[in-house]
Amino acid sequence: MSRPGKIDAMTSSRPYVMGAVAYDPKVVTIWDGFRAFFGEQGFPFDYVLFSNYERQVAALVAGQVDAAWNSPLAWIEARELARQRGREARALAMRDTDQDLTSVIVARADSSLRSLADLRGRRVAVGASDSPQATLIPLVLLRDAGLEPGRDVEIVRFEVGLGLHGDHVGGERDAARALAAGGCDAACMLDANHLAFTREGTLPPAARILGQTPPFDHCNMTVIAGARDAEADRFAQLLLAMSWEDPKVRALLDLEGLRAWQPGRTSGYAQLDRGVAQGGALSRFLEQVEACA
Numbered sequence: 489m490s491r492p493g494k495i496d497a498m499t500s501s502r503p504y505v506m507g508a509v510a511y512d513p514k515v516v517t518i519w520d521g522f523r524a525f526f527g528e529q530g531f532p533f534d535y536v537l538f539s540n541y542e543r544q545v546a547a548l549v550a551g552q553v554d555a556a557w558n559s560p561l562a563w564i565e566a567r568e569l570a571r572q573r574g575r576e577a578r579a580l581a582m583r584d585t586d587q588d589l590t591s592v593i594v595a596r597a598d599s600s601l602r603s604l605a606d607l608r609g610r611r612v613a614v615g616a617s618d619s620p621q622a623t624l625i626p627l628v629l630l631r632d633a634g635l636e637p638g639r640d641v642e643i644v645r646f647e648v649g650l651g652l653h654g655d656h657v658g659g660e661r662d663a664a665r666a667l668a669a670g671g672c673d674a675a676c677m678l679d680a681n682h683l684a685f686t687r688e689g690t691l692p693p694a695a696r697i698l699g700q701t702p703p704f705d706h707c708n709m710t711v712i713a714g715a716r717d718a719e720a721d722r723f724a725q726l727l728l729a730m731s732w733e734d735p736k737v738r739a740l741l742d743l744e745g746l747r748a749w750q751p752g753r754t755s756g757y758a759q760l761d762r763g764v765a766q767g768g769a770l771s772r773f774l775e776q777v778e779a780c781a
Contacts, residue, residue: 619654705756
């Protein structure tokens, strides 16, 4: 007899397969470790790596993978594409570190700039066009301050790793470097990266924060409702049960940048929804997903 909550091998013809984007070599180490952990819990699990989020989203909605470790933009793409097909995407789980993040727009400490309003007519550096934290959400902040990107402020884009949705932080770091070198007047970045860039010397100390976004959420584990729901629920149970106090899984959680998994929520994506709605960005992103199908 199966253990309570365990998926009997006879009820599933294949492992539960998750998609992940290979934004860094450590991804293989992380999910190899998770595969071993899930196997020890009697839950057959495997993963498939994708070169970009649009291809991963297309595979999820097509049923080629059962779950997808999605960026916030990939969540919106999956949600909208599923809706177009009469289906529903679910945010199954997320890291504790995915919740209540903020982005900032910073200037050099020796600058005369004191507020977002002072950026009118200035140059603002952002990350890649598909980066929620370093482009899409900060541009909402600019618009809310009465500054239309491309009209009231010049946007300098650092298109590093398009398709990776800013996960590699390459364009974000290049934007910070441009600010430090005087190539722009302000730069957009995740608040945590602002601190990291200062520690590593990419940004000079005491860079001035001109504006900060309201809190938003980052990645989530996305599934499509109705597709292997029992396995999806068990997958979520196993994630939520992982404890940082357990030395067997602590190294995996550290590599993936969390202390605890949390139930998925969707309330933290409102700013990004606004960001992709402005300028028809959502349609362009969905077209990229469709091209991968």
